[in-house]
Amino acid sequence: MFETAEIGQKIDKNVFRKREPEIRTALIEAQRALRARGVGVIIIVAGAEGAGKGEVVHRLATWFDPRGVETHAFWDETQEEREHPRFWRYWRAIPRAGSIAVMFGSWYTRAILDRARDASDDASYEADLHRIAALERMLTDDGVLIVKLWFHLSRNEHRKRLRKARSEGQAVSPHTENILEHYDLLMRLAERAVRVTDAQAAPWRLIESTDAKYRDLTAGETLLAAIRARLEERPTAPSIPRDPEPEPDAVTVLDRVDLSLSLSPETYRTKLDASQRRLSNLAWEARTRGVSTIAVFEGWDAAGKGGAIRRVSQAMDARLYRTVPVGAPTDEEAARHYLWRFWRHVPRSGYMTLFDRSWYGRVLVERVEGLAPPEAWQRAYLEINDFEEQLVDAGVVLLKFWMHISRDEQLRRFRERQETEWKKHKITAEDWRNREKWGAYRTAVDDMVARTSTPDAPWTLVAANDKRHARVQVLETFCTRLRDALDGKV
């Protein structure tokens, strides 16, 4: 495949001088239009070490208006990055709507190098590439423009350059020297990467890099064409019909929850104490062994999410966990893919994050209230499963609780809250409005559980009409899952 980029293309100095100002002007215009339209752009600058990626990055920095461009170099992983799921570092670099991220190195670099160094095998290399394709699809679905440039140099050209650099006593990057030795292998792996991830929404462009002027001008023109094509696109009408009205009496997974379950105060006290003590020890053990945990709490308004979370967190040393209440996104969050804000809070090895509401908002409130278009929330099941799979693959213990109460019980609690001074703030007009949509939420919960309960990340439906029973169920589930994980049973 790369032979197509070994045909000796070059550009005359005078031609370059004439065309450079044109392309600069056009890129600046394009950048302004992107900003106005709120389109984020990721430019992946890939290719073998020594092909001039760095020079291209510098050139782009000159051509674009630096306000609104960030360059991210993915190179050595920091300790903090190693203690998170692999893609955590890439999610940190996702550009805001309307701005540009130049990725020097990228999610491809590590996958290719790991395989080259035999740190992964063919199967996991394929899995890496498919995960990359999924990430790119997720971002392009969200409206991000991804431009992928592969800069190629023939083996001879590599050899020539290295020789020249050495003879002139130039500083040579530590990786450059290895290229020639492993040239065939790297090209084979690169070719495979390009093949698997050459999607319509994020196609690759190979650029011959022997002549710097040809290389830079072609990069600029490719970018420009991609941006223009994107700006000319009409927003397509949602292809999927609006959510049908739910059958009010349809049987859902929630009907299987036995809401009559309850505990006496004495049994509650005993069981709560025992499981909190157990969890306290498990949390220390998890920290010592570097096992991290994420627990998601979803449920009806007033179902007791907060109370359950507190019973869990009270059991643990406050240094071992963080609670993240999920409310309205900040502007930095709203300007990016909706999963970005959750990636931010993925704990490092040995620690725990408790989410009070979560990414499931996408397929619950955003679906029911029409805050996300149907194609967005329908896509979200896949995106969420992929996200959670990455967490689990990285060794995270993932717990998901749906706190279930009956509609009557909810009414009773709403009234009680209104009557308790320090609980009043918990009940708003919005809660009453949500209550009216009970049927639609039931359908949404049913779909959510059906589509996102996986063996490694199952939903626990909590019978929460009795708060005591609910809390003990949550704590005991917590302990069991954590124990199993620490015993390697998952």
Added chain:
Amino acid sequence: MFETAEIGQKIDKNVFRKREPEIRTALIEAQRALRARGVGVIIIVAGAEGAGKGEVVHRLATWFDPRGVETHAFWDETQEEREHPRFWRYWRAIPRAGSIAVMFGSWYTRAILDRARDASDDASYEADLHRIAALERMLTDDGVLIVKLWFHLSRNEHRKRLRKARSEGQAVSPHTENILEHYDLLMRLAERAVRVTDAQAAPWRLIESTDAKYRDLTAGETLLAAIRARLEERPTAPSIPRDPEPEPDAVTVLDRVDLSLSLSPETYRTKLDASQRRLSNLAWEARTRGVSTIAVFEGWDAAGKGGAIRRVSQAMDARLYRTVPVGAPTDEEAARHYLWRFWRHVPRSGYMTLFDRSWYGRVLVERVEGLAPPEAWQRAYLEINDFEEQLVDAGVVLLKFWMHISRDEQLRRFRERQETEWKKHKITAEDWRNREKWGAYRTAVDDMVARTSTPDAPWTLVAANDKRHARVQVLETFCTRLRDALDGKV
């Protein structure tokens, strides 16, 4: 001093039951008022290991509305944290305006423990405490409410508890066991810390912690009183008069810059090549040796900041540096102390950040345009000096460039920009307006240089009427400073 918290205070169960709901209600109210007024709160939960800090943190989590409260536990430093100036991790935890940060452990913990372990001496312990006091003053000046709670247990009580925990087979945090052994030393160090940092704007409150109910209720009441006092304060009128009109002909430090300096194209090419090559090698060496660099570029509009930055960055491998253009803050940034957004971008060991405009905006544009009140920008000189001192103490090489041109030269460049297609975007109505305030900016620059040019972080005034001269001056200064730092001459 701590004897005042060993008098055996306790609270009866029934009293607690009666008062807890009152205090919860009041705290919820207070929290709402804080949010409405945009006041950020830092609650420091300090005291010896085992005094029940964790339980207090849990209690507060129950009492406050969890939306808008974040708990930060400062414990083990991550590798990433170790590779930054010490306070970097604390700045990451500064709460947004209107929200609450509970700090479990805090900037005090490490200072005290370092001294206890002889990792620091008396002099540097004092320095640490004064730096902490400066940080707290900076935050309270900015409108943050800091409530500092010290939870105290007598030696006997510590002994009793440890014995009990052991006999019951409870998990004991790894640090608890050491307390008794080092009790006197820790108390002496703690007492010193409390003395040095017991400022009017951020006073300490000692809380006897033998009885959990007394401890928690007192913590709640202290908090409540502090919040109420803060909410009742009238915003004081600025005590300092508005900036006087500048003398248009006053001689400033800028007059000493020889704007006639220039370089021929040939000399420029030779010198640029030589210094870029030198910088390329220095940047690699700095990375290898873990020396990080921050360069600040300020200057008149159209003075050539961007061009100078690019000549610097082109010299280096794009993985070694980041360029941060400083424009309007995001909402996450605007909701915090103005230095927060710059702390975010402090590079880790071995890397470089180039700031295109910087924290000096506070004493330049914000002063001249009246965007910051006089007491805020006047305070900023001290804050900036302290910030930069921390960077330098952490081994960061700090370069500050003021790109200077004459007013006539600026006019010529504005016109040229308007006539060049791909430069047009650089010139706006605002630039023309700023130009009218040349005199006020001159005064501001003069003050800035006078007050913030320190031996370790001097300003370099760049003669920039000739772009070639300016770029070479920047690059050569860069190389010299970096070389000196690597040779240990700074």
